[in-house]
Amino acid sequence: MHTVKHIVLFSLCLLLTAPAYTGFAQTLPNDYLQEMQRTDPLAAAALSLAIQQGNFEAAQKTYQDFLKKQERGQDVMPSALPAKKPSTPSLLERTLSADVPPTLSTSLQQFGYDTFNQTVSTFSPSRNVPVGPGYIIGPGDQFTLTTWGTTEGIYSVRVTKEGNITLPKVGVVPVAGLRFGKLERTLRRHLSKYYSNFNLSVAMGELKTITVYVIGEVSRPGSYSVNSLTTAYGALFAAGGPTKKGTMRSIQVLRSGRTIKTIDLYDFLLRGDRSLDMKLRHEDTVFVPLIGPVAAVAGTVFRPAIYEMKGQETLGGLIQAAGGILPIAIASRLQLFRFSENRKKVILDIDLSKTSSPAKKAPELRQKARNMDLISILPIYDRVWEMVSVRGHVRHPGSFEWKEGLKLKDIIQKAQLLPTSDLRRGEVIRLTKDYMDREIIPVSLEALMNGDDKQNIVLRPQDQIRVYTRLRDVETIAVSGEVLRPSTYEINKGERLSDLLGRVGGFTDEAYVYGTVFKRKNIEESQQKNLQKFIMKLQAQVLQAGAEGTATAISAEEAALARSELALNQNLLNTMKTMLTQFEGRVAINITEDIDSWKDSKDDLLLQEGDSLHIPKRPQEILVIGEVYSPGAQVFLPEMKVKDYIVRAGGYGKYAEKDQVFVVQANGFAFGVDSPAIGDMDNVKLGAGDAIFIPQRVERYAGMRFTKDVMDILFKTAVVIATIAVLF
Secondary structure (H helix, E strand, O other), X not given: OHHHHHHHHHHHHHHHOHHHHHHHHOOOOOOXXXXXXXXXXXXXXXXXXXXXXXXHHHHHHHHHHHHHHHHHOOXXXXXXXXXXXXXXXXXXXXXXXXXXXXXXXXXXXXXXXXHHOOOEOOOOOOOOOOOOOOOEOOOOOEEEEEEEEOOOXXXXXEOOOXXXXXXXXXXXXXXXXXXXXXXXXXHHHHHXXXXXXXXXXXXXXXXXXXXXXXXXXXXXXEEEEEEOOOEHHHHHHHOOOEOOOEOOOOEEEEEXXXXXXXXXXXXXXXXXXXXXXXXXXXXXXXXXXXXXXXEEEEEOEOOOEEEXXXXXXXXXXXXXXXXXXXXXXXXXXXXXXXXXXXXXXXXXXXXXXXXXXXXXXOHHHOOEOOOOEEEEEEEOOOOOOOEEEEEEOEOXXXXXXXXXXXXXXXXXXXXXXXXXXXXXXXXXXXXXXXXXXXXXEEEOHHHHHOOOOOXXXXXXXXXXXXXXXXXXXXXXEEEEEOEOOXXXXXXXXXXXXXXXXXXXXXXXXXXXXXXXXXXXXXXXXXHHXXXXXXXXXXXXXXXXXXXXXXXXXXXXXXXXXXXXXXXXXXXXXXXXXXXXXXXXXXXXXXXXXXXXXXXXXXXXXXXXXXXXEEEOEOOOEEEEEEOEOOOEEEEOOOOOEHHHHHHHOOOEOOOXXXXXXXXXXXXXXXXXXXXXXXXXXXXXXOOOOOEEEEOEOOOOOOOOHHHHHHHHHHHHHHHHHHHHHHHO
């Protein structure tokens, strides 16, 4: 009675809402309901309910969401897990790789095991994949029954643990053990006892979960709850695949204690053949025994690896499993490394150059392979001997074929000289007859191209022809600071500093030409090299002085003083070493804004590659550095003298070396108390940007004269560098 009422109500809903339903139905394909039942039973049930309720807007939205989900492929493919970390080479890989010649530059790995390094989170087939008619229904399976005709309804049922389902009015129906292809016929028979003139459709939903065991030499042995469509391959992937101690060729599937199938994964890995795969059942076991005999193929084959052997494998069969021999292999150089009777290792040479048969059928390779054999196939020597090469200033440099009787002019014409090629001299670099050295044969390319047969020498294999250019290398100088056009300029041959300043447009109004900083790269390198030599010499003297001081000490106090001096000197030398990279190669020059007044003088330097020129802004300070009470910068006043600036800096400090005061001028020159024509240092007038240095007196103890020398050198070196850095 309830079913009749349900049908009447559903029919009335369709009748009352017929116009709306007709418009909605026109947007649907004919088999829409069957498709939804097969792939998404819940969406199909929601769609039917919305239609029964007359809510066609909701029905249409349900169907559109279903289509979008299908387009996105939602829940179709399992998500990927991160790739496994590369495994540590196994004992087999380490042993067999040891004999691979280094020229092959490869390490052998066991074949097939890396297939399992990239796996997925589940290997149960997608719920969207239809089950076949042979699928056996069991507890946990869920499917949807749809009836239309004299009875209308959609029923979602699940098989109980007892193997039954319950249908309205029909009651309990046993279905466990039925094949899916016979399920619809069985249910139709039961429903026909209560209904007539109806249609029936059965669509599988969620599949039952089964428990399988994967044990033996696998990465993650244990029991797995998997989809009932899971195959032996899927179970292996779920368990991480065989370890490198496990077999790939004799994997067993056990059911009820009996081996029902033995799987060779090489059929799948080498040929893509999945015919040995099989669907598992509840409580099946996949067992991976220990690996069998192995042999390796290394070198110039398509797939060098370590292969597991099964049966009577031959050497040729192993090479075929490795993809065959590459064309770059030496047919006469195939080597077999073999362990003989657990006593020694031997090497056997196999020559295939005399056979025209494929590698697999060659008589030399028909012999049976043994456990731990290594077949090494070496490559052809990749250097071409019968060739000559042209390098240098030609249009087509490179290598050319050598033939008997080939002459120099033939190659030069192929390489094509350029208008800037230097025709005065070319060179042929040739190996000597004993191949122990090279000789250089000069040639005149101009005479050669004019028909001089003496220059047209016969070439030999491996000759190298050098063609030079008449163009000199581009030399540049960087100009910065207070000039009208600062930039990097190309140096003309024979160009001097005065010429360059004419090209840059002269100086700006703020330029301080007296403080010009001119740097030269080779001077920088020379300064660093000389200081390094000096430091090495000084270091030897420091060690010698320290040893003498300790040896001649007559008291513990003097010995301690000698050790202190040695430590101090070594620290000072370490400080000097850090200054090696701070030298910038400054050349002291004395120039003025009137370029003509010093043009062609000693200060008008001939420019070189890597030079740099900086014109600073006019400074307003004088630096007072060293042993004064307030070292630092003082405002420059033209009428002030050295002593005035020292007084302004607080006067000499307690340990000042008054007789060692010196001045570094802004132009890079320096003078001290003992410099000629200086006179009284205290009354010397300075220029803006000059720096006054007052050294510190170090010789406070009788045994520290050497330390004073080191400190004096270090101080003067440091302050010169500091002056350039601070003022300019």
